[in-house]
Amino acid sequence: MIVNPQLFNYRLIKGSLVIVVAVFGVLGYLKYQSIEAQNVFLQQENKLIVNELSQVLNQNEVISNENEQLVTQLETFQETNIAALDSITKLTQNLSVMSKYKTENLGLKDQLISSTYKLKKATNALHTVEQNYDQSVAQLKAQTAEISRLKDGSTSLLNLANTSYNLTANYIAVKGYETILNSRVFTTKAKKVNNIEVCFNLAADENIKAGSKVIYVQILNPENNVVADKGMVTFNEQTLIYSYKTTVEYINKHTTVCTAIEADRDDKPLKKGSYRINVFNEDHLIGSTALNLE
CATH class of the missing domain: 2.60.40.2560 (Immunoglobulin-like)
Structure with missing residues (x-):
């Protein structure tokens, strides 16, 4: 049997190429599967990152709102503090005035006590005068009643003497x-x-x-x-x-x-x-x- 060395080499090369292509195909498919898996993983990671970023933004907005409220409260507190300081200043000024009025009030209180004592004496004197007046009025009424009685008697006598009659x-x-x-x-x-x-x-x-x-x-x-x-x-x-x-x-x-x-x-x-x-x-x-x- 005669074997052609050239044909044999051709077949060998062809078989080797087939094997090499098959190997590359397998490797390529495996590489593709690996890339797909990585893409899926990256997409999932991307979604997680997006969600985390969204939560961070929401928290940042909440923090910003709270910060604005705190700033407003701080401004209100500052205004209240200023008003309180003004009130304290005025109160301090009023305390000096009140101290002055308190001293004057003590003087007025002494005058009031003195006036009350004088009023009491005057009231007692007036009461005595009223008693004397009541006695005088009683005597005057008795005298007036006696005069009226005498006058009525005189009038009755006069009317009896001067009785007139009217036509009917x-x-x-x-x-x-x-x-x-x-x-x-x-x-x-x-x-x-x-x-x-x-x-x-x-x-x-x-x-x-x-x-x-x-x-x-x-x-x-x-x-x-x-x-x-x-x-x-x-x-x-x-x-x-x-x-x-x-x-x-x-x-x-x-x-x-x-x-x-x-x-x-x-x-x-x-x-x-x-x-x-x-x-x-x-x-x-x-x-x-x-x-x-x-």
Whole structure:
């Protein structure tokens, strides 16, 4: 058998190359696996580092906020400290003033004690004066009561000696009339009445001094206003507004007086309701009655 050395060498080289390529392939694959593992590890480490950095940043922010709060508190403390120092300074100044006032207060206290003592003496003296005054008032009241008793006795005797009697109207009649031309028609309708007739009788009384007696008739409407106002007269600061005035010669006998009183234009038409008719002898009311108009 003949072997070609050149072919053999070729095959040997080829086999060696295959082996070398296989070895490099295996080594390359292993190297690739190692690199991949390192990449995974590095990624994990990177994530851990990022997380740690994030935590550090967060802590740094918290520390920064706390630092700002501490700075603010420090500034507040400094301001409070300054205010306290000012207050202490003022207090120190006030202490000297208070010491001065305290000395003055002691002087005022002594004056107050002295004044209190004087006031007590004055009060005792005033009490004595009040007792004397009460005694004087009691004596004065007793004397006044005696004078009043004597005066009342004198007045009673004087009144008994100068007793006066007043006229009385023991009968008063009042009617309403409507005047038509020269005739009068009796009516109770307020809107028709324009003439009111008043008749009264002066009672007989022997105790009354005879002579001229001034008589006033006053008519008051439901609103207490005077109807047919004829004037005003004053007696002892009292005023009388009257509707009719006349003078009667009284001779201690029954005396009848009648008059027709015409309502004024301002009074017409008369209002519905109760009218009061008063008869006076000067300032004395001697009789009264009422007239109801529908």
